Amino acid sequence: MKADILKVLLQSHAEGDESSFRKAALQLAAAESTAGHVRVADEIRAIVAKMPAAGARKPGPIVDIASPRGELADILEGGHRDERLRDIVLRADVRDLLLRVISENRSRSRLERFGVSPRRRLLFHGAPGCGKTLAAAVLAGEMGLPLMTVRFDALFSRFLGATAVQLRAIFAEMPRRPGVYLFDEFDSVAKARGDSQDVGEMNRVVTAFLQLVDADVSGSILVAATNHVELLDRAVFRRFDVIVPFERPTRDQIVDLLNLRLGTIGLTEAQAEQLASQADGWSFADVVRACDDSVRTMALDDREEISEHDVVHALEELKRRELPARG
Numbered sequence: 001m002k003a004d005i006l007k008v009l010l011q012s013h014a015e016g017d018e019s020s021f022r023k024a025a026l027q028l029a030a031a032e033s034t035a036g037h038v039r040v041a042d043e044i045r046a047i048v049a050k051m052p053a054a055g056a057r058k059p060g061p062i063v064d065i066a067s068p069r070g071e072l073a074d075i076l077e078g079g080h081r082d083e084r085l086r087d088i089v090l091r092a093d094v095r096d097l098l099l100r101v102i103s104e105n106r107s108r109s110r111l112e113r114f115g116v117s118p119r120r121r122l123l124f125h126g127a128p129g130c131g132k133t134l135a136a137a138v139l140a141g142e143m144g145l146p147l148m149t150v151r152f153d154a155l156f157s158r159f160l161g162a163t164a165v166q167l168r169a170i171f172a173e174m175p176r177r178p179g180v181y182l183f184d185e186f187d188s189v190a191k192a193r194g195d196s197q198d199v200g201e202m203n204r205v206v207t208a209f210l211q212l213v214d215a216d217v218s219g220s221i222l223v224a225a226t227n228h229v230e231l232l233d234r235a236v237f238r239r240f241d242v243i244v245p246f247e248r249p250t251r252d253q254i255v256d257l258l259n260l261r262l263g264t265i266g267l268t269e270a271q272a273e274q275l276a277s278q279a280d281g282w283s284f285a286d287v288v289r290a291c292d293d294s295v296r297t298m299a300l301d302d303r304e305e306i307s308e309h310d311v312v313h314a315l316e317e318l319k320r321r322e323l324p325a326r327g
C-alpha cells in the first residue's frame, strides 16, 4: 500500500504534476495515521500545508525528471548536471555567445512580449575532446535543466526501420520534460545517409528530423554535436539558430586548463606556463587526462600538493604511450 503511494509520489514529482504530488502526500499522511503513526502523519500534513498552492508556482524551466522509461530509456539518458561555466575553458567570444543564449532563455517571456523567442537550437562542432559534450552539460547546469542525451548512434544501429518513430517519441518528450536535449554523434545521420545500407530509410529519418525540429515549440534546448560538420547538408544547417565551434586549445587555454584543474592543489601560474608548451596540439581531454594522472600520483604518495614533476611525468607518459597510437 505505502509502496504504491511512494511510486505515485515519485512519478508525479518526476512529471512536475503538483496536484497529484500533493494528493499522494496526503494519502501517505492518511496511511501513517491509519498505522497509528499520528505524529508522522501530522508532520507530513504540515509539510504539505507549507507547499505553495498548485498553480501558484512560477512556470519556470526547472522541472525535475526521472530517467525515461520503457524503450526510450535505451536511447535517451537524462540527469541533472552540476557543471558550470567556471568548469570549462572557452574562447572569449564562445563564452559570450553561450552566456547570451542562457540569458535569452532565462528571459523567454520578456522576449516573447516583443514577438521574438530565445535561440534554442544549437550546433556544436569541432575536434574530439574539445568540449562539445561538456558545454551541453554546462548549459544544462547553468539553466537548472536536466541534460537529456539522445544516443544517435544507438538509435540507428538498433532501431533501423523504426528510427523515425523513435525520433518522434524523443521530440514528444521535449515539451513534457523540459531539458537540454543533446543529439550526440549527430553526423551519424548524414554519414549513414551517404552509406549504401538503406538510403531511402535514411532520407526518411533526415526528413523526419527536420520536420520535427520545425514543429517543435517546446522551449527545450536542442543541441546537436558533431565532429564532422562538413557532412551536414544545408537543409540541416539552416535549422540551427547558433553554430558554435570547438577548437583545439591554444597555449593560453592549456595554461588556463592546468590552472583550473591543478591550481587549487598547488600548481603555480609560472609552472602552468612552463608545462603548457609540452602539450602543444593536444585536445582539452588529453590535458585533463594528464592532470588526473598527476593527481593520482600525488594521492598515492600521500601528498596534498602537486609537484611540477608529477605533471611532467604524466604528460610524458601520455605522450609516449597513448598519443602516437591515435596519430
Ligand SMILES: Nc1ncnc2c1ncn2[C@@H]1O[C@H](COP(=O)(O)OP(=O)(O)OP(=O)(O)O)[C@@H](O)[C@H]1O
Pocket: 087, 088, 089, 090, 126, 127, 128, 129, 130, 131, 132, 133, 134, 135, 225, 226, 227, 246, 257, 284, 285, 286, 288
Ligand atoms: N573546453 C574545455 N574546458 C575544460 N575541459 C574540457 C574542455 N573540453 C574538454 N574538456 C575535458 O575533456 C573531457 C571530454 O570532453 P568532451 O566530452 O566535452 O569532448 P567532445 O568535444 O564532446 O568530444 P567528442 O567529439 O569526442 O564527443 C571533458 O569531460 C573535460 O574533462
Ligand SMILES: [Mg+2]
Pocket: 132, 133, 134, 184, 225
Ligand atoms: Mg562529445
